[in-house]
Amino acid sequence: MSRTNHLISFCLTTLFIINTNIASAALPDNHTPWELDGAQERIEKYRKAQVNLRLHLPDGSLLPVGSRVELELKEHEFQFGVSLAGSYVLYDEPSYPDILEQVDQLFNYITIALYWRGNETIKGEWRLRQHSQHPLDWAHEKGKRVRGHPLVWHNVIPNWISDKERDADAIGQDVMQHAELLLKLYPEIDEWDIYNEAPVWEGIPGLHNEQLGIRRWMDLEGGPANVTEKLALLIKKLRPEADGLVNHFNLDHPSYHQMIKTCLDRQAPIKGIGLQSHMQDANSIWTEKYMWDLMESYGAYGVPIHFTEVTILSCEGVADWVEMQAWEEKLLNQRRAGKKPEQQKSTKKLMKRQADYARDFYTLAFSHPSVNTIVWWALSDLGVWRGLPGGLFDEKGRVKPVLRELNQLINEEWNTHLQGRLKEAGEVPLNGFKGKYDLIVKHGGEDYMASFNLVENTEEPIRIDLAKVGEE
Numbered sequence: 001m002s003r004t005n006h007l008i009s010f011c012l013t014t015l016f017i018i019n020t021n022i023a024s025a026a027l028p029d030n031h032t033p034w035e036l037d038g039a040q041e042r043i044e045k046y047r048k049a050q051v052n053l054r055l056h057l058p059d060g061s062l063l064p065v066g067s068r069v070e071l072e073l074k075e076h077e078f079q080f081g082v083s084l085a086g087s088y089v090l091y092d093e094p095s096y097p098d099i100l101e102q103v104d105q106l107f108n109y110i111t112i113a114l115y116w117r118g119n120e121t122i123k124g125e126w127r128l129r130q131h132s133q134h135p136l137d138w139a140h141e142k143g144k145r146v147r148g149h150p151l152v153w154h155n156v157i158p159n160w161i162s163d164k165e166r167d168a169d170a171i172g173q174d175v176m177q178h179a180e181l182l183l184k185l186y187p188e189i190d191e192w193d194i195y196n197e198a199p200v201w202e203g204i205p206g207l208h209n210e211q212l213g214i215r216r217w218m219d220l221e222g223g224p225a226n227v228t229e230k231l232a233l234l235i236k237k238l239r240p241e242a243d244g245l246v247n248h249f250n251l252d253h254p255s256y257h258q259m260i261k262t263c264l265d266r267q268a269p270i271k272g273i274g275l276q277s278h279m280q281d282a283n284s285i286w287t288e289k290y291m292w293d294l295m296e297s298y299g300a301y302g303v304p305i306h307f308t309e310v311t312i313l314s315c316e317g318v319a320d321w322v323e324m325q326a327w328e329e330k331l332l333n334q335r336r337a338g339k340k341p342e343q344q345k346s347t348k349k350l351m352k353r354q355a356d357y358a359r360d361f362y363t364l365a366f367s368h369p370s371v372n373t374i375v376w377w378a379l380s381d382l383g384v385w386r387g388l389p390g391g392l393f394d395e396k397g398r399v400k401p402v403l404r405e406l407n408q409l410i411n412e413e414w415n416t417h418l419q420g421r422l423k424e425a426g427e428v429p430l431n432g433f434k435g436k437y438d439l440i441v442k443h444g445g446e447d448y449m450a451s452f453n454l455v456e457n458t459e460e461p462i463r464i465d466l467a468k469v470g471e472e
Contacts (some may be wrong), residue, residue: 027317029283029349031356034288034364047078047414049454053428054461055441057448058468062426068442069428070419077434077455078366080410081109081375082392083309084139085149088131089383095397099380100138106407110139111308111375112148112189114182115156123160126181140188147308147375148186150193150247151179151231154200163216166218175217179231183238191243193274196230198224199248210469223261224255228270236269247274247308251294260301267300273298274308278377280388281318285357291364294424299370306373307365311390314354314381314400315344318388318425331387343387346394354390355401362409376406390439427461429452441466 055063063069065372082103090096096177103110113132120126128136139146150156152175161171183192200207200226201215208215219226228246235244246263248256263270275298279285298305318324365371380397380449381389392403416432434454441448448466 025239027313028040029353031353033356034360035307036288036363036367037364038204038359039367040368043414044364046369047366047431048416048431049457050429050431051454051458052461053430053439053452053464055422055426055428055439055450055464055466057443057466058471063422063441063443063466065422065425067422068419069231069422069439070441071428071430071437071439072450073146073416073431073433073435073454074438075436076410076414079109079145079306079373079375079438080107080406081145081147081373082107082379083111083113083149083375083377084135084379085111085113085377086383086385087135087379088129090397091131091134093382095393099393099397100135102403103379104142106403106410108144109147109373109375110135110144111149112136113141113187114148114150116161116178117156117158120158120178120441123158126178126185136186136188141305145190147187147191147245148182148189150374151182151244152194152198152214153196153237153306154208155197157214162348163213164209164211166213168213168220171213172217172220175214176230176234179234180238181405183235183242187239189242190274191245191361192235193247194235194244194270195224195228195246196358197248197250198228199244199253199255199259201248202258203250203253225259228259229263229266229268232263232268232270243271244269245272245274245306245308246270247306249276249278249309251275251298257297260298262299262304264303270303272304272306272373273301274306276309277307278309278311280311280313280390281320281324283320286361288364291361292368295365295368295370299368303368304372305368307371308373309373309377310361310374311377312354312358312361312402313388313390314346314351314402315389316350317344324386328386343384344389344396345399346381346389351401352463353364355405358402359405359409362406366409366414391406438466439466 024351054384089464090099101217112135114128119128160172218224218227221230232244235242248261250256260273275294295305318327334341362374376392378384378391380393381391382395384391392400394400414433432454437452437454439450439452447469449469450464450466452462452464
């Protein structure tokens with residue numbers, strides 16, 4: 001199936017692009033397993049490293065033959081993430097602490113929402129709401145890598161930035177000042193969506209009124225590539241250790257490719273290419289071939305690919321965009337009437353489909369050398385976007401099969417945990433997944449330990465200096 005046969009969507013908006021030649025059809029009840037030819041071989045090649053460790057006791061001598069050694073991967077080099085952008089609906093729920101505990105055990109990368117409109121209701125008075133501040137603090141405390149979503153985005157701007165009368169240059173000054181404020185306020189954030197979905201107006205003419213303030217500023221600056229470059233340079237100036245990412249949903253339109261190419265040709269500091277994948281109707285389900293071609297196409301830029309927003313449903317979803325419009329209109333009318341918007345229901349069969357599809361999606365992504373991040377978007381089905389369940393937990397905070405499937409992949413199949421006794425003094429051969437390791441040694445009635453990073457294959461032995469437990 002060609003790329004144009006896929007519907008591309010993005011969160012917090014109601015925009016879709018569809019190929020009207022596709023017949024309307026409901027989402028399938030079952031997932032047909034992907035072939036995944038060569039995936040395991042690529043995982044071995046690109047996600048693991050082979051080295052020889054040489055263990056030294058504190059006195060400099062080699063650890064003797066027969067000493068008991070245990071080593072375990074504690075954190076993947078690859079970024080397995082989840083978004084806490086929607087955690088506001090869980091903040092006061094009794095299940096929230098347990099959910100965070102399970103997030104901690106599985107993910108090393110967290111997306112935090114810093115939406116401008118919701119956190120600065122009065123101009124000049126930025127106050128990050130507690131339901132966003134708490135997950136940010138939690139992620140920092142747990143040592144997670146954090147992505148700020150976003151530095152700028154036209155869908156979450158306050159009124160004075162959307163103003164159709166103000167001078168565009170003045171609006172631009174406000175935008176840049178806001179970006180500078182975020183970069184200075186949150187030094188714990190490691191990565192930023194620079195300008196979320198920047199080329200949207202080039203890819204989707206007529207999406208917003210051309211007089212929208214922030215759009216007039218983008219036009220004044222010369223378009224999405226110029227604005228992206230300007231913000232990326234601001235990140236480099238104020239937070240040179242932070243990474244700036246581009247992020248978009250309209251992956252088949254040449255506007256995103258053109259923006260990326262222009263930025264890279266100018267050597268703008270773009271450190272990641274974000275690809276959104278919200279699969280909420282029959283036309284939006286990625287095939288194996290489509291996904292592979294997408295990774296090959298964007299991987300050609302030589303910049304790491306981030307699957308920034310992955311949504312895989314455990315409910316029926318909708319057949320097409322026409323049905324989606326009707327469904328969203330229904331939910332809107334329920335809100336206007338003061339009613340709780342309804343949600344579709346997950347079923348046992350559809351939750352299995354979600355888990356089976358997720359296994360193949362993650363396996364293919366993990367096997368591609370250009371990909372370094374996958375972020376699951378909906379943490380929970382409670383209050384889920386569009387009322388279409390795609391979370392890792394159900395409405396009551398219970399684990400869904402998809403979470404168990406991801407745990408099986410990340411913490412079992414793609415993990416390294418070895419133990420045994422030395423056959424040669426000091427020598428430990430290791431072929432393991434890349435990342436941070438803890439090493440524990442028992443020798444002479446004493447416990448020793450060390451930590452190290454497994455980064456790449458090397459023929460030269462890696463020296464590991466052990467420290468006695470309690471004296472590190």
